[in-house]
Amino acid sequence: MSVGINRAAGSVRTAVSALFFANGMMIGSWAPKLPVLMERLEISESTAGMVVLCLGLGSISLMPVFGAMTARHGSARAVKLSALLGVPTLLLMTLAPNLILVMIAVLLFGGFMGGMDVSMNANAVAVERIRRRAIMSSCHGFWSLGGVVGAGLGGVALSELGEASHAILATLAFCAVLAFALPRMLVDAPDEREARMPLRLPRSPLPYIIGIMALCCMIPEGAILDWGAVYLQREMGASLSLSGWAFAACAATMAVLRFLGDFLRQKLGAVTTLRISATIAIAGLGIAGMAQQPLVAIMGFGFAGLGIANLVPIMFSAAGNLPLLAPGVGLSVVTTMGYSGILLAPGSIGFLAESMSFSTIYLGLAALLLAPLLMSPLARTADFADDDSAAATT
Template sequence: MRGAKAGGANGRGAAALYAVFFLNGIVLASWAPRIPQVKEQLGLSDGLLGTALLGVALGSVPAMPAAGLLVNRFGSRPVARCAALVYAPAIALPGLAGSLTELLLGLAVLGASVGALDVAMNAHAVDLERRTGRARLSSFHGLFSAGALAGALLGTAAAAGGVGVRTQFTVSAVVGVAAAGLAVAALHPAAPPPPPPPRGRGGGHRGGGAGRLLPLSALGLCVLLVEGVMTDWSSVYLADSLGAGPGPAGAGYAAFALAMTAGRLGGDRAAGRFGPVHVVRWGALSSTAGALVALLSGHPAVSVAAFCVVGLGISASFPLVVGGASRIPGAPAGTAVATVSTTGYFAFLAGPPLIGFLASHSSLRTALFLVPALALAAAALAAALPAPEPGKKIPLPLEETPSGR
């Protein structure tokens, strides 16, 4: 009976965490389709808009390591609860902005809250894996990707239907607060952290943990640079370099995003069967090949299909990086997750401007050859992933055991 109750509680906690990941994706992605309207309402130039969009980075990058320290001190659940309840209403701030300064500050608050939530929810997912012995971090990220797709579709539909920016974001904030409140209330308490290994044995020395985080952070940087570049430039490449119309050009990112979602939902099973190193290495090599085909083919339809391969190849990599960081001896889980998340998120934000800079000095097609180079580097860095914990099983969707249903 006690085991059945524990299984049911863990199942409800897992379902609540899936909801938090989905909420994270849907709220933030609903902002992107409305950027042109916000730009027009405030009368911003492209340069001033770029300055305002830096607010997300200015808020998130310092918030992530701070959240890691708070997770180490208080646990992942209270940090996730606070961050989610700030994040959900923060989406209204960009829509309510009446000036460049207000927009910058609003995006900084949004960035800080989403950065803290990213660290806390990933740390909580790691804790749930440790508690249940079931690998599921990639599927959590799959729900984030699904939420991002849903948010982008909702934002696009609202814009096409003439819904005002302030109206959409105000409604999103109200609904988001209610949904976040329900989800975080059901999160399971964190399990006690495993005891640290003795100093001088098995990597228990602090420097060993920090040293092993460096290649993992580099791996996370590579894969999220690829994701950031593909998110912002895949459709532009199809339209400007290959002459595709609006529909086919838009299909480029849609194919990439759908493949990312599908790959993440199946990433845990693949890692359980073949091992994290093989999944990341062969996935990155597939992404390298797909990117090269997209850049060398010259045909929009072929490039769209190749973008699908790129997305599928790197889909599970970052969740496996987060899980690997949490298993490094001598590195507190909150700090380790915050380190790879901060590095990766910075890369995700910095990648698209870097491509723009390179394209201005050559061509967009030439600049985008950075994508296969980064994917190849990720394949080489895959060996930095620690071995999975003994006894970790392939997950059941949303349930811990049949008795938890």
């Protein structure tokens, strides 16, 4: 019996990891696509900023919708609906003939990918409960691995095969992973305690402060995702295939450190891990901002990824274990605030890029990470090893 249970737990763990990979691959495919859209539509950085803003607006709009669906019906239904609705969106933005239709397609892409993100994170939490073992950092590692594939190979596909072929290949790959993962994912039930609770914001300031920390941690990641390729192309003269590795390098190092994240946090503690991570991320963004050559900038983005990797998983764990808060309440606040950083803030970078260089912008983002570094003691609630051990004995 225990062997069957272990196999079932392993199967759902593999499925949710595949979902993270698929979502990361689609988001990564967006990274090298922006400069292609700018060239095809003949738009400036500020107008491209409006396109990026649509990505964030779509996500922020639909995240609460799929979050509510998860609370009422479980995460599996929300994952399936958001993923299936997101299948054609990359093709839509590729086939859209003008700026308005591209913006609508990007809005839908951001919305359904964001909805999938929220619901698959909830599914990962459900898998953690049945396995009695933390898997969140490694799940985010699979997301980063998908980002490497989507951004790195996407830049090559765009350069060698063209925009349409790239979109078709990325969509087919996304469908293939979904065909494997969706039938195998954990079909969870909604938390009865959350279902009975009124939907209201917490009165404690702690989740909002941690949300600000998550916001500061996710803005640099979003800036690399959306503008790293443009930075390398516009200011350093990098080729299209090389520029896609701005985010790919960041995602690759993030993937490696996220697979080690649960182990590092257990050995060092959440606060120390956060401090070391933030310091490394600051140094990496500084290198990228001061770089004079594309390869040095890519190296800086990769170094930044080492630091960024475990900042967000620590923030999510800290929020999910805040005292005197119902399960999921703190996490929902921090998730929304954090993802507003990765999705909305990079849109304003396009406007900033009209009056200052991307080099200056990335140096400013390095300074932004001083905030979570200084507020790192608030991450102590992410140290839940004792709670896990207790749970395992019940």
